[in-house]
Amino acid sequence: MVKLDIKTLDGIVKKTIAAVEMGKNQIYEIYEAARNEVENVKKDVERIKQEMIDVIFKVDELEKKERRSRLRLMEVSRNFRIYSEEDIKTAYDDAKNIQVELAVARSHEQNLRRQRDEMELRLRSMQNTVAKAEALTTQVGAVLGYLGDQMDGVVLKIESMQQSQIFGSKIIKAQEEERRRVSREIHDGPAQAMANIVFRAEVCERLIDIDMVRAKKEFADLREQVRICLKETRKIIFDLRPMTLDDLGLVPTVKRFLDTAKERSGIISAVRVLGEERRLDSYVEVGLFRTIQEAVNNVEKHAEASVINIVMEFRREMLSVTIEDNGKGFDTAENVGSESFGLVGMRERINLLNGELFIKSVKGTGTKITIKVNLQ
Numbered sequence: 001m002v003k004l005d006i007k008t009l010d011g012i013v014k015k016t017i018a019a020v021e022m023g024k025n026q027i028y029e030i031y032e033a034a035r036n037e038v039e040n041v042k043k044d045v046e047r048i049k050q051e052m053i054d055v056i057f058k059v060d061e062l063e064k065k066e067r068r069s070r071l072r073l074m075e076v077s078r079n080f081r082i083y084s085e086e087d088i089k090t091a092y093d094d095a096k097n098i099q100v101e102l103a104v105a106r107s108h109e110q111n112l113r114r115q116r117d118e119m120e121l122r123l124r125s126m127q128n129t130v131a132k133a134e135a136l137t138t139q140v141g142a143v144l145g146y147l148g149d150q151m152d153g154v155v156l157k158i159e160s161m162q163q164s165q166i167f168g169s170k171i172i173k174a175q176e177e178e179r180r181r182v183s184r185e186i187h188d189g190p191a192q193a194m195a196n197i198v199f200r201a202e203v204c205e206r207l208i209d210i211d212m213v214r215a216k217k218e219f220a221d222l223r224e225q226v227r228i229c230l231k232e233t234r235k236i237i238f239d240l241r242p243m244t245l246d247d248l249g250l251v252p253t254v255k256r257f258l259d260t261a262k263e264r265s266g267i268i269s270a271v272r273v274l275g276e277e278r279r280l281d282s283y284v285e286v287g288l289f290r291t292i293q294e295a296v297n298n299v300e301k302h303a304e305a306s307v308i309n310i311v312m313e314f315r316r317e318m319l320s321v322t323i324e325d326n327g328k329g330f331d332t333a334e335n336v337g338s339e340s341f342g343l344v345g346m347r348e349r350i351n352l353l354n355g356e357l358f359i360k361s362v363k364g365t366g367t368k369i370t371i372k373v374n375l376q
Contacts (some may be wrong), residue, residue: 031133038126045119055109062102069095250285265300275314291346295323303327319372329361
């Protein structure tokens with residue numbers, strides 16, 4: 001009877017995971033379709049912008065011609081004794097034709113501007129849809145991984161020989177999810193900014209000879225766009241792997257990260273080191289930094305705190321890290337078995353380092369996270 005219950009539970013959990021996996025695949029198909037449509041709309045926007053540039057230059061030329069034709073018409077009208085009636089009629093017809101052509105060009109420019117604005121609004125809406133679909137795909141993937149972890153715990157007695165294979169597949173899935181996230185950040189961040197920089201540079205090249213004031217303004221905007229692109233690129237590099245972690249070690253990297261967090265959210269932070277600071281194995285430093293990073297991000301998002309204090313104590317055989325904030329806290333008793341995926345990920349990282357993670361929090365009194373990792 002016991003064996004039958006285990007098999008039934010195993011079957012139910014596997015069917016649940018299969019259903020979630022199917023839902024994830026369907027969401028990803030929607031995401032891919034929306035992303036392709038976004039690329040098509042972007043091409044249309046760039047085409048319209050290029051047409052606008054051509055029309056703007058055409059309007060400028062027609063305005064010059066229109067001014068010259070009016071001057072010509074005034075001249076022949078005032079000196080009708082010198083010019084023939086045919087000359088006056090020709091000057092009048094030329095002026096009228098140019099005015100009509102100028103009105104048509106201006107109307108075309110207005111239509112293009114309206115199309116551009118509408119397409120950009122549509123593009124932003126679709127980009128939001130793509131972002132939501134991508135986030136939902138990631139969340140469903142996290143749920144799938146969480147369910148998989150729970151299933152492994154339930155059926156461990158009957159599937160112990162398959163654990164290494166399951167764990168390996170999860171690592172591969174996590175790596176692919178991370179690659180997709182980084183690829184999307186680069187595509188939607190620096191890559192888009194660089195494309196816009198190229199477009200603005202072309203506009204500047206054309207404006208230099210006809211409107212220096214406007215060209216200077218475009219160059220100022222271009223410089224700001226380059227600065228934003230550089231900032232986004234540095235952020236992506238730091239998120240992938242802070243270079244200071246390899247060059248300087250754990251403590252300087254944590255301090256730099258906290259400085260960035262302070263600029264972003266205004267939270268005051270401090271790092272205190274006890275014992276003799278030293279370099280650790282690379283995988284230990286990476287695991288600890290990612291755990292501290294996740295803890296600080298949770299404080300920024302949820303705790304409504306103004307201060308974060310981190311104490312790192314180096315002992316001969318152990319490293320202890322304490323992360324404490326003065327935020328609103330939460331009732332750990334109410335959250336047993338329902339921790340966020342961020343906390344679950346922190347526990348898993350520390351478990352891989354053969355360490356321990358403890359969370360102490362009460363509503364209204366802040367949160368204290370203690371990490372202990374054996375260095376032997």
